[in-house]
Amino acid sequence: xxxxxxxxxxxxxxxxxxxxxxxxxxxxxxxxxxxxxxxxxxxxxxxxxxxxxxxxxxxxxxxxxxxxxxxxxxxxxxxxxxxxxxxxxxxxxxxxxxxxxxxxxxxxxxxxxxxxxxxxxxxxxxxxxxxxxxxxxxxxxxxxxxxxxxx
Amino acid sequence: xxxxxxxxxxxxxxxxxxxxxxxxxxxxxxxxxxxxxxxxxxxxxxxxxxxxxxxxxxxxxxxxxxxxxxxxxxxxxxxxxxxxxxxxxxxxxxxxxxxxxxxxxxxxxxxxxxxxxxxxxxxxxxxxxxxxxxxxxxxxxxxxxxxxxxx
DNA sequence: ATCTAAATGAAAACGTTTTTCAATTAGCAA
DNA sequence: TTGCTAATTGAAAAACGTTTTCATTTAGAT
Ligand SMILES: [Mn+2]
Ligand SMILES: [Mn+2]
Ligand SMILES: [Zn+2]
Ligand SMILES: [Zn+2]
Numbered sequence: 001x002x003x004x005x006x007x008x009x010x011x012x013x014x015x016x017x018x019x020x021x022x023x024x025x026x027x028x029x030x031x032x033x034x035x036x037x038x039x040x041x042x043x044x045x046x047x048x049x050x051x052x053x054x055x056x057x058x059x060x061x062x063x064x065x066x067x068x069x070x071x072x073x074x075x076x077x078x079x080x081x082x083x084x085x086x087x088x089x090x091x092x093x094x095x096x097x098x099x100x101x102x103x104x105x106x107x108x109x110x111x112x113x114x115x116x117x118x119x120x121x122x123x124x125x126x127x128x129x130x131x132x133x134x135x136x137x138x139x140x141x142x143x144x145x146x147x148x149x150x151x
Numbered sequence: 152x153x154x155x156x157x158x159x160x161x162x163x164x165x166x167x168x169x170x171x172x173x174x175x176x177x178x179x180x181x182x183x184x185x186x187x188x189x190x191x192x193x194x195x196x197x198x199x200x201x202x203x204x205x206x207x208x209x210x211x212x213x214x215x216x217x218x219x220x221x222x223x224x225x226x227x228x229x230x231x232x233x234x235x236x237x238x239x240x241x242x243x244x245x246x247x248x249x250x251x252x253x254x255x256x257x258x259x260x261x262x263x264x265x266x267x268x269x270x271x272x273x274x275x276x277x278x279x280x281x282x283x284x285x286x287x288x289x290x291x292x293x294x295x296x297x298x299x300x301x302x
Numbered sequence: 303a304t305c306t307a308a309a310t311g312a313a314a315a316c317g318t319t320t321t322t323c324a325a326t327t328a329g330c331a332a
Numbered sequence: 333t334t335g336c337t338a339a340t341t342g343a344a345a346a347a348c349g350t351t352t353t354c355a356t357t358t359a360g361a362t
Contacts, residue, residue, distance in 0.1 A: 135277035
């Protein structure tokens, strides 16, 4: 079990939630990969090791982890909602590889100036934003280049 | 029927699609509101005027309009996928009121510098981004202020 | 060790989206 | 204008994803 698991489990307790075998397994699964996983993908992996854990518990645990801000939600890539462990603790965003799903976090989105201008122009009271970059990671563009060379 | 309908219908034809009563009605509905509508909401409104039009046709038409870039998809506000007529024709983003759903477009997101820096730092080949601001529009914050005064 | 509120799994309900297929229709050609 | 044909449609069913319900189990406090 790696560090982030422990931290996450402590936060769960601090949030007033019980620390169950199921929750440990789910946290371990999300923390154990770099990819972002859909609820179904989390379930599939958890279920492999612990066949008795149900999909419902995965959904319920996801809700809690999201509420506590311990996991990040992404939207890109067609299927709605997928999750990954929150690595930078504060406000941050994602750069996602459309091919393999790899996610890179970045923190300095620098949108304050734009936000201030929009607020002034539109009279909106802005309280949040969603920013994601989509692209192709180094490994995937390398692979693609090799494949196109074979033609 | 307002201007944007005509344009949209012409684009449909240019895309090789037939111009049916159903498609006209769906386009008219999306173009006739400022809000972003879920497929179900589009269906409900279309269905009021044309009870014979089915939900399936709404989905199929949405797919085509999105493929042709004639409608915008938004993600914010819990429910996945909602659509509104594309107003600025090119690359642009949305500022969404969390209370009433009003959508304001803006075009100058100014993310090129950030994009270039991220590309260099992560070796990603970036080919797109998703940016949405969430907030409260003027009317909604006004309403809220009035209500809190009554307490 | 005992107790209790919280958590769980199975099943059913629910809402959304897709697939299938026979009937209809838009747009073109005669 | 009139047929022809491929595209489009609606109804029904299937396929998904997510939530609710409820009886049973369990974590954590006493
Ligand atoms: Mn993250
Ligand atoms: Mn738009
Ligand atoms: Zn990749
Ligand atoms: Zn509003």
